[in-house]
Amino acid sequence: MKRLFFMSLILCVPFVVHATSADLGIDQSSITFSDKLVAGSTVRIYGVITNYGDVDVAGYVSFFQGTVPIDDSQVISVRAGGVPEEVYVDFIVPNGEFNVRAEIRGTDPSDENATNDVAITRLFTPIFDDDGDGVENDTDNCPQKANATQVDTDGDLIGDACDDDDDDDGLTDDVETELGTSPISKDTDGDGVADASDAYPSDTTRSVIVPVVVEPVVVPATVVTTLEAPVVDAFQLNARDESVSEEDAVDTTDSSVDAPDTHDELSFSPRAVFSYARDSWNTFEFKAVTPEAAGYQYQWDFGDGVESSRATVRHTYSVSGDFEVSFRVVDPNGSISEDSSVIHVRFWTLQNRVVEMILAFLSLLLLIGMAMIAKLSGDRWRGSSTKRSKLIPDVVQEDERLDDEPRKKIAVRNLDNE
Structure with a gap:
């Protein structure tokens, strides 16, 4: 009886069974980027x-750009009840x-809830920054050169990195570097006179030159002397050659004549x-x-x-051709004089190394051609000599045969007389 009672009690007590589940999830808001896009x-x-x-x-997790795969992440293990993993x-x-679309894959044990395995972000618009200075092209005052500080000294909306006249004083930065003035200050010496109008832009005590009397420029005339060779009578020259021995011959070379100068x-x-003159x-x-x-x-x-800002300049052109040289000078009174002239840089000259190489190559081809002609001529001469040497024995035998014919006729005639 007791046994039946206990069995009934056990059947009446409900058993509580805890089922285990595997469920990893990713949310759209958890997808972020390390830097600006x-x-x-x-x-x-x-x-x-x-x-x-x-x-x-x-x-x-597998990441996609739309439907295009980007890459798979590292494999992670996330503890139940633990902190999330990145x-x-x-x-x-x-x-x-x-x-960007992110999808959880390769779970072990298998994920039993697929509803939170995929997350899709909103649409992103990238930033355009060609020079990589952190400033977008739309707001960058020099989008082709990196200038994170966006310095614009003269306020012309062109950054100093792209502006060839930072202080907008009419003198380019390169010219100011040659003059020794500041490229970011219109008045380097602070005397109230802008560098472009200051005769002494680095001197605070003066800015104007005392006028000087400019004498007229006299252009020297170019004198060209032509040396004519003396006319010598051929009969007199022959007569003198016959009467004068080699030891008494007169040297006609004048050692006092200089070699021709390469300068124009x-x-x-x-x-x-x-003025200008060619050095080479x-x-x-x-x-x-x-x-x-x-x-x-x-x-x-x-x-x-x-370009240059010096009074005397020695300039070398890298290529041949015609170049228009322009010159501008401002005197102490502010008067401006301008002039230009076309300079011709010749290519076909022996001073040009390229021309020297071309002539050397042509000379080499000429020597090779002459050598081949000489070889062909020698081969033909040797061939004709061999043919003549073969013909000589045949000619000699024919001559000996012809010489024996009279002898045979005389011998027959003598036998008949006997």
């Missing part, structure tokens, strides 16, 4: 995985709008504002025709992109 740059995409089940689960992949930001004669611009095939010396006094400002443009 600059088009063409590489950033890292992060995602946070949470374990909503009651068993430890391992797995990884996964990541590297990503190159495209040039257009995009979104001095030339002047059309208005005689500057591609090098010229230019000189301003002005009095030797302070306060003059010079500006040269040699026609090949090179």
